[in-house]
Each structure stands twice: as C-alpha cells, then as structure tokens.
Amino acid sequence: MTDQPQIFADPNLERLGLALSALVAEVSILSERMAAVLALAEERGLFGEADVEAYLPDDARSHKWQQARQALIANVFQPLVPEGDG
Amino acid sequence: MMDANARPPHSLLFPASISERAREAYWADLKLYLEATVRPRLRPIYEREVRPALVERLGREPDRHEIAGAMLEVDENRWWYLLRTQSQRRAFDATRAIVERQLPQLHERAAALGNGPGSLELDPELKVPAYLQVQAHCMDGGYTGEGGADMLAAGATYDRGMTLHRMGTQGWLCDDVGRSLVAWIQQRFPDFAPRRILELGCTVGHSLLPFKQAFPKAEVLGVDVAGPVLVYGRARAAALGVDVHFSQQNAEKTSFEDGSFDLVFSRILLHETGEGAIPAVFAECNRLLRPGGLMFHSDAPQFDQLDPYTASLRHWDIAFNHEPYMSEYYAMPLETMFEAAGFDPDAMFRASAPSLRLTEGAVRPEETRSGGSYFLAGAWR
Numbered sequence A: 001m002t003d004q005p006q007i008f009a010d011p012n013l014e015r016l017g018l019a020l021s022a023l024v025a026e027v028s029i030l031s032e033r034m035a036a037v038l039a040l041a042e043e044r045g046l047f048g049e050a051d052v053e054a055y056l057p058d059d060a061r062s063h064k065w066q067q068a069r070q071a072l073i074a075n076v077f078q079p080l081v082p083e084g085d086g
Numbered sequence B: 001m002m003d004a005n006a007r008p009p010h011s012l013l014f015p016a017s018i019s020e021r022a023r024e025a026y027w028a029d030l031k032l033y034l035e036a037t038v039r040p041r042l043r044p045i046y047e048r049e050v051r052p053a054l055v056e057r058l059g060r061e062p063d064r065h066e067i068a069g070a071m072l073e074v075d076e077n078r079w080w081y082l083l084r085t086q087s088q089r090r091a092f093d094a095t096r097a098i099v100e101r102q103l104p105q106l107h108e109r110a111a112a113l114g115n116g117p118g119s120l121e122l123d124p125e126l127k128v129p130a131y132l133q134v135q136a137h138c139m140d141g142g143y144t145g146e147g148g149a150d151m152l153a154a155g156a157t158y159d160r161g162m163t164l165h166r167m168g169t170q171g172w173l174c175d176d177v178g179r180s181l182v183a184w185i186q187q188r189f190p191d192f193a194p195r196r197i198l199e200l201g202c203t204v205g206h207s208l209l210p211f212k213q214a215f216p217k218a219e220v221l222g223v224d225v226a227g228p229v230l231v232y233g234r235a236r237a238a239a240l241g242v243d244v245h246f247s248q249q250n251a252e253k254t255s256f257e258d259g260s261f262d263l264v265f266s267r268i269l270l271h272e273t274g275e276g277a278i279p280a281v282f283a284e285c286n287r288l289l290r291p292g293g294l295m296f297h298s299d300a301p302q303f304d305q306l307d308p309y310t311a312s313l314r315h316w317d318i319a320f321n322h323e324p325y326m327s328e329y330y331a332m333p334l335e336t337m338f339e340a341a342g343f344d345p346d347a348m349f350r351a352s353a354p355s356l357r358l359t360e361g362a363v364r365p366e367e368t369r370s371g372g373s374y375f376l377a378g379a380w381r
Helices: A011-042 A047-053 A059-076 B016-057 B066-073 B073-099 B103-112 B154-167 B176-187 B208-214 B226-240 B277-287 B308-312 B314-320 B334-340
Strands: B119-121 B196-200 B219-224 B245-248 B261-267 B289-299 B349-354 B373-380
Touching: A011 B016, A011 B073, B016 B066, B016 B073, B016 B154, B016 B219, B016 B261, B016 B277, B066 B308, B066 B314, B066 B334, B073 B103, B073 B154, B073 B314, B154 B226, B176 B208, B176 B261, B176 B289, B176 B349, B176 B373, B196 B208, B196 B277, B208 B226, B219 B226, B226 B245, B245 B261, B261 B277, B277 B289, B277 B334, B308 B314, B334 B349, B334 B373
Parallel strands: B119 B245, B196 B219, B196 B261, B219 B245, B261 B289
Antiparallel strands: B289 B373, B349 B373
C-alpha cells in the first residue's frame, strides 16, 4: 500500500479497488500483446485465431506458463496482501 | 490515433516494447477516462443531492472546503479519488520503468547530440528549496530524481509522462501551453518584440522552446532548481535543434543583472512553491525586467475565477496528488502581491489564452484538464 490518505472507511473496499484496477491493466496488456502476435502471424501467413485456440503446450511450456500465471496472481492481488515477506 | 512510440516526436523518446507501452497506455487511458467521462458525471450528484443538503445544514451556499468534504462522503466520488490516485501513480511508475530500461540508449543518444546550439550551466552547490515535493504529482523522485543518481532519468520520465499520459492532448512535443501563450501575447501585443526572454521553473523546456520558435531573434533562457531536468532539457533542445540556454538557479534569486530581460514568465511553477517564495519570485521578476518589460505567470486559474464546486475539485490534487501548495497559491491576491513587488496596478492584467490544439480541433475541451484555455496573470514593468 502507498502512503496516500484513506478514502473509504472500509480499507478492504479500498484494496479491492486497487486490485481491480491492476487486474484490468493485466487484461489490457495481454489483449494488446495477443493482438500483436495474431497480426504478425497473419501478416506473415503463419496461422490464424483458430490455430491458437487449438494449440496444446508441452510440459516445459506448461510449467513456464504456470509461473507466469502465478506472477500475475501475485501482482493483481498485491493490494489485498499484507506488506512484508511473511 | 497516432502513437508516439511508432513515430517519436524527438530522438530522445524511444519506442517501448508492446507490453511496456500497453501498461503505460492503460494507466494513461484510465486517467483520461476518469477525467473526461467520470468526473463530469459527479457534478449532477452534487447539484441534486449534496448541495441542497449543505445549504439546508449551513443556511448558506457552501465554500470549496465544505463541498470537497461533503463530496468525499459520496461513494462514486470516493471511487474516482481512489482510481485517479492509483492511475496517476502507476502511470508514472510504468513510464519510469521504461525510461530506466532505456537508460543506456538514452545516454548514448544524449552524448551523440552533444551540446546542440544551446547551453547548460549547472550549480551543484545550489540548495534545493524545502518546498520542492519529492513526489510532485505522484511522480516518484519528483523533478530532482531523488533516490537515483542518473542525471537523465528524472527529465526523461517527466517528458515521456507528460507526452504520453495525456495521450498527446498537449501535442507530441507537449508544447500546446507554450505555443498558446506566445500566440496570445503576439496577438494581444503585436508590437512587443522581446530581445531577451527568461522562463522561471522551466523543467525540460516544454514551454520554453515555443518562445524561441516564436521569437527566433531573441536570446531565450530557462532556470530551474532541479539539475537533472535541465540536463535532459538541454539534450532535448539539441535533439529538436532549438537554441535555448538552461541554467540551474532558484527563481527567488537569480544571478542575472538588473533590467536584463524584456520578458520573464513562469508556467505551473508557483503552485509548486511555498507561500514564502512567491513574493520573492515576483520581486525578482521586477528586478530582472527592463522598463517596458513584461512579466506573466501561467497556472490554473485562481479560486476567485471559479465557482465553488469547480474550485473544490482541486482538493484531489492538494490532498492526494502531492500538491500541498496549491491551496494557498490559488487563494493568493495576485495583484496585491504584484503591487508589493513594485508593479503598477494600472499595468496589470489577467487573461485566458485559448488552446491552439483546441482551436485546431485536435482535442475536445473535456480532454484537457484546463478546459481548453490557459490562465495567465501579469504586469508590465
């Protein structure tokens, strides 16, 4: 949390708002990245949206994606989590 | 819409990666949405619910403090405050992360540009005034780059942030204010041809450069207490090929000779300074100007120009955006203070310079925080 003054009487509501705004950031970034990948692939005649939907990752990729997912969760929910290393 | 990443307005602004710029653009767009779409919808709540209750309780019309306090009880406005603060902070964080990753590139480019046509004079001994906010408008490090040793990072963050966070509403060189102010001066005072011009608190030169471009024969100088923004400003001016001179000095007391300027001005400087500094700045303007010279200061309009509800909107900046001196500055009787600094009351003016970007149809009024014009107050010496 930042040093800014409290706005809502209920701090949980405040944290939820911060989490929500961070979540939408991630969704927005992801959408733009995905749009860039698809645009590149289509421009170069490689694949389209249906190929992406049907794709199955191997184990190494699955692991990498899980790490990314966990980082996303930690980032989005950070405002709801107590400060410090625990 | 044109993207400044795809076509950078000058060679010190480098494209960010897609993830970086999507993050930066998200927080910037959230700010714009909150300013242009959400905030106007809060006024009807005030008129319909909050004002009648305040009038009944107080037995009179409420002032800006009472309105701001009562509006903080309105949930919709609380969400606005929360998200506006977060988007302000996170937009600068995103920009700073981009600039930090690009620092080697930035230094290389700045070194290659050399001095350009202008000059830079730093004073490492200059004491930074206590009023300068380390987190001015939620930009970590503020103007001085406190906490980081890099001499280009603070200016680059400020420049990139100002350019991209307003989605180009100021123009991609962030110069709409400067261009609009100088256009107003040239139109209003067509015979005024300053030979030497000084901007106080010029930061990276967003408003300074348009004065050189409008008065190409004039010698144009800018001072600021923060060295890092001047280092970047010199490099940026070199990149744009504009001949301006930057000097690290305090506007309260500069090293220039008496009567050595025809025009001395500031833009969004005074609300960053404390109550004690402002009379000294006005007195310094009087000292620096030749007889027949012009002083003006441009900032958001004084509270006495606004209706109480509009004035109450500044509460967010004051309490949440690290702009504590706005409250006292916008309440100051400028003309009384100009007179105390030696200016003649008959030679003073207040004006509103229309935004050229708005006149050109490039932006809508609600997209500009200024409402489409720039307030200025000044006096002839």
